[in-house]
Amino acid sequence: MQKSGFAEWSATIRPLLDKEATFKGADPEAFLQGAYDGLSSGIHLKSQGATDDLAFKGPGNLAKRISQERILHFKDGDAFLAYNEKFGTRTLIEVTLTDKDGGTLLHMRHTGFPDTATRDAHTSGWQSVFNRLSDYVEAEGSAGTVTVYGDGRSTYVRTVRMALAEKGIAYKLDPLTPRDPELLKHNPFGRIPAFTDGPLEFFETRAILSYIEEAFDGPSLISQAGPTARARCEKWISLINCHAYDAMVRRYVLQYVFPSGENGQPDRKTIDAALPDIAKQLDALEHAYGGRDFLAGNTLTMADLFFAPIVEYLGRFPESAAMLESRPNIRRAHTAMRARPSYAATQPNFG
Numbered sequence: 048m049q050k051s052g053f054a055e056w057s058a059t060i061r062p063l064l065d066k067e068a069t070f071k072g073a074d075p076e077a078f079l080q081g082a083y084d085g086l087s088s089g090i091h092l093k094s095q096g097a098t099d100d101l102a103f104k105g106p107g108n109l110a111k112r113i114s115q116e117r118i119l120h121f122k123d124g125d126a127f128l129a130y131n132e133k134f135g136t137r138t139l140i141e142v143t144l145t146d147k148d149g150g151t152l153l154h155m156r157h158t159g160f161p162d163t164a165t166r167d168a169h170t171s172g173w174q175s176v177f178n179r180l181s182d183y184v185e186a187e188g189s190a191g192t193v194t195v196y197g198d199g200r201s202t203y204v205r206t207v208r209m210a211l212a213e214k215g216i217a218y219k220l221d222p223l224t225p226r227d228p229e230l231l232k233h234n235p236f237g238r239i240p241a242f243t244d245g246p247l248e249f250f251e252t253r254a255i256l257s258y259i260e261e262a263f264d265g266p267s268l269i270s271q272a273g274p275t276a277r278a279r280c281e282k283w284i285s286l287i288n289c290h291a292y293d294a295m296v297r298r299y300v301l302q303y304v305f306p307s308g309e310n311g312q313p314d315r316k317t318i319d320a321a322l323p324d325i326a327k328q329l330d331a332l333e334h335a336y337g338g339r340d341f342l343a344g345n346t347l348t349m350a351d352l353f354f355a356p357i358v359e360y361l362g363r364f365p366e367s368a369a370m371l372e373s374r375p376n377i378r379r380a381h382t383a384m385r386a387r388p389s390y391a392a393t394q395p396n397f398g
Contacts (some may be wrong), residue, residue, distance in 0.1 A: 049087045056083055056134065060119070063130050068120035082119060124154060193218040196230060197239030200395040202296060202356035203252045204240040209352045210256050212389035214265030253284060256349050268352070270344040280343035283335060283350040286328065291357065294324035299367065300360045322366055329370055329377065336376035340383040347387075355384040363397075 057079050070078055121127040124143025145152040193211070195218055197204035211218050223230045225237050233241035234250035241248070242255045244262065249255045260268050270276035298321035308314035332354065335342050342350040358381045361367035371378055384390050 051134070053080065053083045056087075059133060060130055063121055063126040065120040065122050069118070124152075192243075192245040194221055194243045195219070196221045196223045196233050196241040196243075198222055198224050199393070200397070201239050202292070202353075202360070205356040205393050205395065206252055206352045207240045207242060207255050207259075208393040209355070209389040210259050210268055210349070212392050213268065213347065213352070213387075214259060214263045216259070216263050216265070252353070253288065253349075256352070260349075266347075268347070268349045270346065270348050272344045272346075276344040276348075279335075280348045280350045283332070283342045284353055286331070287350070287353045287357070290324070291328045291332075291354075294321045294328060295357050295361060295367070299325060300357075300364065303364050318366070325361075325367060326370055329374055333374040333376045336380050338376075340380045342380075351380075351384060355381060355390065358384075 057076075061075070061079070066075070121130065124145045127143060143152075143154045145154070193216060195204065195207050195211070197207075197220075199205065199208070199220060199222060208218075208220065223233075223239065223241075225239060230237055230239065230241065233243060233248055236250070238250065240252060240255065241250045242258070243249075244258070247258075249258055256268065270280050298317055302308075302313045302318050306313045307317075332342070339345060341347055342354065358371070358377065362371055362381075
């Protein structure tokens, strides 16, 4: 900009500006001279504590970096892009929203990467940004891009749905079962849940929750109480995924829901073999709660979202229901979970 000088800068930007919104009765020449002096000297950046690593150089940021008396209002997104093409600095991502044909045209461009590998490494990140921006222009909001695939009775599907509800994220539920060939398009292993956010696809519940935590605003689903609490959260998630789900759901609950014994009865041998493991796991979880309502600290975390849907089922069958009666911490914590809107919103239809 300094090399071009004020005259060339002014001649370029003046026809691109919304003059009424920009000048508001001020002398255009003096106004632009003041804006140019601030931009070319870098004072507008220093006063905001910016660094050379600043990624986004969109019109909103530009406005913030010029004093309130000298905000530059471009006519539209194309006008800003034309300006930025000549005078922009280290632009990594540009977003413009333009009225067009009764709707909103959303255009995103990212540039300034040193090489192709670096550019491609950011693709999924920019796609997530694009998805979040499209939420603002889609009538359905985030439900226009976010879909959960799976039977709502699945504990893992419910974990994902509760996470979205806790974050306040609208979504669509496509109730596919592992028997549906359509599911293979989203998870080649035919397991639920699967998850899409626009063209971004994930499977495995813990991975999906990690994306939800990082990609969306809303309350954190990871303990903010320090490394010890976060490690405990991961410990209980691992216990549930590696041990508890197998004993409590696969070898116990499902034997009642889908009986595989003689004459269409539950397989008592499988159930009886699972009960000691269930008792041992419930003992560990009972101790983990102590006097709190959550597994890892004093606030809800992902660990609670993994366990609560399982407890729902344990309370419905005789042996496990009796076990819960003698474990007051789990019952108290589950009562607190049942009171949460995310729990009520995802309650399955058990038929």
